[in-house]
Amino acid sequence: MEFNVLVEYFRAQIRGDPDVASAVAAIRSLLEFLRRDQSETILGLRENMTQAIRRLEETDSSVAVSSGGELFLRFISLTSLEHPDLSQCKNVMIERGELFLKKISLSRGKVGKLCHTFIKDGAKILTHSSSRVVLKVLENAAADNKRFTVYVTESQPDSAGKRMAQKLRKLNIPVMVVLDAAVGYIMEKVDLVIVGAEGVVESGGVINKIGTYQMAVCSKAHNKPFYVVAESFKFVRLYPLNQQDVPDRFKYTADILKTVKDLNQEHPMIDYTPPSLITLLFTDLGVLTPSAVSDELIKLYL
């Protein structure tokens, strides 16, 4: 399978189902790539897969695609591939790939079920930008007949917050859009903060849309709980020490990385929230404290 075909397939997946996580779409494309791959050896197969992941990262530069792809590769090769016949090995890998895909498609539901119990009746929730996982959580809570209000930040430069507000209005949840600059002002009114994540790093911190770090610092100052909801395929083997330490390929969108020469003139799209500001992380592996994330990562990767 050619890499262009792969990228087209990926884009088609995203267009077909806008609600799907980009990582899930990437993994579906990789599975298709694996099915159609023509290499003769296992090493060649792995090489092709790694290159395919790299191409997909270039298309969509979010952290989730990178982490999802790497986890996929690990998962399918983590079995005994001692069969003499290559096609048998490939069948084993495809089987495991489908298992992985099924597992992660269910992960958003699991997270929603875990988290909505933390929303009490009459709660005021603050969230940032547009996250499909947070939407699922709020959907579950509303279905549970809980009454709550949601404040969403506008989240410039792409005004993703307004899209989130529209989706929430469709669910009949009272919602109010606030400016990014009004986070400090609104913090005393809210009871808890829930945000999604694009990536969860080894230290237990999260990488998310720009403005999340600010919100975390404000909630710490006001002693409000700061919850992060993320699926487990977003765990990535990165360890940023501060904002500068996050690699450039995640900070900017793929088109900007390809076209612009001087990145200092561009504004980054994501920021890093250190683990000391996060109260709990809700994942499909369970409810974790930031220090437990490293344990889970060691289990996943070692």
Next chain:
Amino acid sequence: MADSDGRQVDGVNHATGKIYRLKLFFNNEGKELTKEEKQRLRKEKKQHKKNKKDDKGPPEKEKEKEKASVPAPSKPATQSPAHKAAPAPVHASESAAAAEKPAKSKAELRAERRARQDSERTSKQGKKEGGQQSASSKPKATPNELQPVVKRLPEHVQVDDPAALKKLAKKLERQQVRQIHSCDLPIVPLRSDYGYKVSLFSHLHQYSRKSPPTLQISIPATVIHPSIVRLGLQYSQGIIAGSNARSVALLHTFKQVIQDYSTPPNEELSRDLVNKLSPYISFLSQCRPLSASMGNAIKYIKKEISNIPSQCKEEEAKGKLQACIDSYINEKIILASEAISKYAIEKISDGDVILVYGCSSLVNHILCKAFEKQRKFRVIVVDSRPRLEGREALRRLVKKGIRCTYVLISALSYILPEVSKVFLGAHALLANGYVMSRVGTSQIALVAKAYNVPVLVCCETYKFCERVQTDSFVSNELDDPDDLIVTRNGKSHLENWQTVKSLGLLNLVYDVTPPDFVDLVITDLGMIPCTSVPVVLRVKNVDQ
């Protein structure tokens, strides 16, 4: 005094001397115990112990009391040695009469063991209260009870507890009894403390460099290998310093010891060699308290020795052991530092200003490697009295061509606004995530945190230890207090500090840094947060 069988059992005052005589006596009998018989005896002893455990679990003390009541109905506190000797032959005669001929030696050994326990108990009853009695009999308690594994402070760091000191002295003597020797001088002498100790740290040893531990050792030291004596002196004089250096020197010396070792005629290499190593380790810990890395290395060697199959020939076994030691050094120290450098270099970016403290071989290696990889950075070396180890680090880095600045630790808050990262070495990483390192490290981590500068600790996994400590007082090392005396213009004001009764000089060696101040730990397994140390320990234990 003779027992019913007519064998001479002398009543000697010293309890251990008596046992020594008994053992000599039994070993020099007409029929010598061959290797197979010894193995059989050991198996029987184990079976006997197991049967005892199956019968009674917790009430071990009752069993002791029962044993005590059997030889003599009353045990007054001040019992004369003559009485002590009396139960032994009584037992020997009793059990000798009861058992058949082949099982006689087993009963004699049991009697000797009971006699030893009785004598220890009576000597302790006179001096200790009930609470301490239970503490001393705890090691005899059955291990397969559901007791929580409490890591108590080892005896050699309970200097202000006279009972613990007595126990240590007894242990050292017992170690020399196992090897039959002819001279009377102590093989592993107890080094005496020097000078007034600050009360918070009075439970730790404080030795002077002017009185080496070898002063009281007999010549020739038949029990302690000369290279171990040399190593111990090098430790105590500070010639070999630094966690990695000490471990590597220890392992090389053990290789030499194994090379020169020859199995005595009726012994097994796997058991005898471990017994031979124990007095060496006691000697080394008298010279300078063992570090966590040395402790782990010794545990590894002992495990490897006891895993040698009994049918292995001596030359083959020695070769295997030396290969094991070589591979340990290679994997855990040399290759680990390569792996750590690889991860650490990712964290060094161009234009960085890196702060290092003291002289850590690992951090110096990382910086040299990063410089070779054409990273542009400069280094600030922070140093502190009295060791002034930073000068050694400065020398190594400048030789490579790295741009360095040198400050003392008192200028830390002045220099920190310029710094972008702090790289620290570690002596050990504790199970609760605390970092034990050279004194001054926690200060640097604290001030760096206040300035929001990331702190990275570099540590190999063989330095991870299962101890838990939350402060620097409970287990530390006190260096020679005379090091703090400074001579300026020919005048040193502290020269007669011993004459001033209320003055104490404190020269601490280590301190503990809490995990909140450390942002990242770089190990050979990867980059982990400080709180994940127990996970690594768990993974390591599963591997072994």
